[in-house]
Amino acid sequence: MNHNTAETSPGVQLIEVTADEAGQRIDNFLARHLKGVPKSYIYRIIRRGEVRVNSGRIQAKYKLCAGDRVRIPPVRVAANTKTVIRPGVGTDLEGRILFENNACLVLNKPAGIAVHGGSGISYGVIEALRAARPATAYLELAHRLDRETSGCLVIAKRRSFLRAFHEQLRQGDVNKHYLALTAGCWQGGKRTVDAPLRKNQLRGGERMVTVDDDGKQAVTVFRPVTRFAETTLVDVELKTGRTHQIRVHAVHIGHPLAGDAKYGDAAFNRQMRDLGLTRLMLHAHLLEFSLPLAADRMTLSAPLDADLKAVLDRLESP
Secondary structure, three states: OOOOOOEEOOOOEEEEOOOOOOOOEHHHHHHHHOOOOOHHHHHHHHHOOOOEEOOEOOOOOOEOOOOOEEEEOOOOEEOOOOOOOOOOHHHHHHOOEEEEOOOEEEEEEOOOOOOOOEOOEOOOHHHHHHHHOOOOOOOEEOOOOOOOOEEEEEEEOOHHHHHHHHHHHHHOOOEEEEEEEEEOOOOOOOEEEEOOEEEEEOHHHOEEEEEOOOOEOOEEEEEEEEEOOOEEEEEEEEOOOOOOHHHHHHHHOOOOEOOOOOOOOHHHHHHHHHOOOOOOOEEEEEEEEEOOOOOOEEEEEOOOOHHHHHHHHHOOOO
């Protein structure tokens, strides 16, 4: 065997989609079958028409059906390419599991780690968990959290659970609540923000989201929990799941989030740094959903990390 071979080039693959694989997007299907191939390359071969489903061209958002025949072209993959995951990450994540059964697990995701690799990030939560559990056949993200956000993150261990969870998301049957520290003294009680959001690309390719009448509908419910002298801890309920929704809606109503370097207030962030805040103060603290074939609803709560608790303890009362 020649161990110096830099690249391998597997031939054309023809794969028939099983019932358990039905419902997933073609780009995610390819990512699982082409381990080590960058997502950017996967999107390229889809756009070029090199990937075919039932002999026809498709888009990256195409959802597979049972019995579909997928043609995957020869793809050159570096034979020695391997994602190097920092030692201890998998163990740390295992210690933050809030719930697990044979269908899923729910993790209290730490801030500062992406949910998946890509865009210059070599690995995220899902890659670290797969590396820590090589014997587990199926681990997939059921939804997403921003890299800077901590808290409840659902990982599917079975395709059937993933389909059921996504259906609950579509039907609005997953309740998601966050804790956020906002600038300013909150006036009144609950406030519902119904303001459409639109994604834009700005200088340097940085993705920004703005309130825009031509955007997609986005609804967020803010409820004050604790009022401090110059800040307010709020419970935030997501009615829709748009990118950066909470952060942009908070700015829209004049209460930017503490530690938000992208959308927030620089002077307020400096004030919070003086109190020891080194991250975005946004935490997915409560998640409610149904387990397939179970009558009861699951309600899971992720405790605040010690660093966030310490910041709250330093805030002055009104």
